[in-house]
Amino acid sequence: MSLPLSQLAKSTTGRTFGSLINILTKAEAYAAERGTDEAVLLGWRLAPDMFPMSRQIQIASDISARGMARLAGVEIPSKDDTEKSFADLRERASWASAYIKDLDDASIDADPDGTVTFPVGRDGETMTLPRQAYLCHFILPNLYFHASTAYGLLRSCGVPLGKRDFLGG
Template identity: 55%
Template sequence: MSIPLSSIAKTQLDQTYRALDGILAKAAAHAAEHKVDEAVYLDWRLTPDMFALKRQVQLVSDFSVRGLSRLAGQDPVSIPDTEATFDDLRARLAAARAAVWALPAAALDAEPSGEVTFPAGPGKEMTLPRHAFVQNYVLANVLFHASMVYAVLRSIGVPVGKRDFLAV
C-alpha cells in the first residue's frame, strides 16, 4: 500500500506547526517571566553565521508553503516577513498551515512518477522526482529549520524538550 504524498506532507507539517506553536508559546512565557524583550530571543542565533530564530521560523513556513504549492502546480500564498513578536510568528505558522491545507490533495498527488523543477540558489535550478522533492527537500528543510528554532531557544534556557519538538 502506498501512502499519498499529500498525506505524508500534511501529516508531518501539521506536527511541526503544532510543535513550533507550543515551543514559541513557551518562549514567550519564558521571556515575560524573565523580563526579557522578545526581540532579544527573536534575534538570537547559535553562531554569528546562522539565521536568527525569527528567520528560522519564517523559513519553516516558506519551505512548506512554497514547496507544496509548487508540487500542486499553484502559486504560493505570499507571507511577508514582518514578524516582531512570538505571537506574530505563531500567526505566521497558522497562516502557513492554512495555506498548505487549502492545497487540493489531488493536485499534490498528481503524476506520482513526475518531477519537480525548483530554484536551488541564485541562478540555479534542480529537478527531483516528486516524492524525493517532498521527502528530501521540502520536509528535510522544514525539519532542519524547526530544529534550529528548538536549539536556539534551548540554548538560552527556554524549558523545551523532545516531547515539545514531537508535539506529544
C-alpha cells in the first residue's frame, strides 16, 4: 500500500506539533507553579554552543513549514524569531501545523519521481533529494530531532513530562 506524501506529512507533523503545544503548556504551568521566570526554561540548553529550548521550537516550525512549501511548489514562508513566552511558542507551533494542513494535497503529491533542491547550512550550499526522501530523510527527522530536543531540555529542568506527552497519546 502506498501512502501519499501529503497524508504522511500532514498526519505526522500535525501530531508532533500537537504534542509540542501540549509540552509547552505543561512547561508554562510548571514555571508558574514554581514562580520560575519563563525565560529560564526558554533559554535552557545542555551545552554552551547549543541552541536554547525556544530556538528548538522555531527550527522545528521553520524546517517543517518551509520544507512542505517546497514539496507543494509554493512560496517559502518566513517567520521572524520573536517568541519570548510559552504562549508565543505555542502560537508558532500552531501556525506551522495549520500552514502545513492548509497546503494543497495534489500539489504536495505531484511529480512523485521529482527532486527537491534546498539550502543546507548558512554558506549557500544546497542539497538535492528525491521528493519522498526529502520528506522522510530530511523534514521529518529534523522535526523529530528538534521536538525531542525541546522535550529533553524541558524534562532536564524538571518539567513532569513522559513519553506519552511526546508521542501525543
